[in-house]
């Protein structure tokens with residue numbers, strides 16, 4: 568089906584449909600109240616919603632694209648079954664009809680790694696901060712994020728009212744769909760950063776931006792949406808913690824909208840499956856690629872030094 572459509576568009580088209588189903592699974596589990604929370608260690612929670620969403624996403628992608636690599640955040644026993652209606656085979660026509668950029672015409676299965684964060688913002692989800700929650704399905708080609716899907720299961724959520732959330736997707740060279748880019752207010756500096764993991768390094772770095780306002784919110788996907796929708800000029804996270812599944816889809820979509828995401832020092836993030844999944848040198852995302860270099864210069868030298876040192880000690 569749709570075999571003449573380039574692989575990249577077929578994967579994105581399936582991911583849009585799959586994320587919608589995963590979002591309804593997350594809402595159902597939230598309504599059931601049975602989160603069955605597991606602490607993976609160091610206050611790193613996992614709920615039934617994380618696990619079920621990942622099962623739906625990974626099984627559906629592997630069914631349709633058995634030759635690609637799919638890496639999910641949650642470490643699940645591979646021999647799980649899922650209800651029939653969790654296996655999504657539908658593709659979103661609005662994606663299939665798009666004109667695929669030339670550079671992605673001849674991509675083969677081996678070039679592709681899909682990075683899945685089945686529920687980003689788990690801590691916030693358990694605390695009822697539902698608008699921080701996103702599902703992230705990131706598409707990387709030969710180690711580079713090129714696009715993906717961000718689904719917000721609780722977008723415009725009203726208790727006991729039917730909601731389908733919001734699905735955003737993007738592809739470098741084509742643009743992004745389901746969201747309007749909004750520029751942040753000129754003459755001000757708004758920074759978004761961690762809600763949960765503040766420390767001296769984070770605070771000193773954020774202060775170096777001389778912000779008029781700091782938005783402390785959860786979710787790597789959610790913070791990237793803050794940048795895209797003009798609620799922040801930059802997303803600044805100068806410490807390790809984010810993983811490839813946290814950033815692949817946000818980076819792919821942000822880049823498709825003229826923004827930029829790198830590590831805190833301005834180096835490109837990479838997405839090869841055989842390398843460290845953690846971004847040891849933090850995250851810096853800007854609403855405009857033109858502003859990005861200037862934001863990198865704001866990082867205090869002692870913060871750079873400490874980051875380098877800690878990454879080297881772990882290597």
Ligand SMILES: O=P(O)(O)O[C@H]1[C@H](O)[C@@H](O)[C@H](OP(=O)(O)O)[C@@H](O)[C@H]1O
Nearest residue numbers: 687688689761764785786787808809
């Ligand atoms: O998918 P989860 O585990 O909710 O993803 C986490 C990130 O791994 C973590 O880095 C983020 O921390 P900050 O809030 O400090 O940026 C967290 O919000 C979630 O995105």
Ligand SMILES: [Mg+2]
Nearest residue numbers: 611612640689
């Ligand atoms: Mg997690």
Ligand SMILES: [Mg+2]
Nearest residue numbers: 684687688813
């Ligand atoms: Mg995450």
Ligand SMILES: [Mg+2]
Nearest residue numbers: 640684686687
């Ligand atoms: Mg997660």
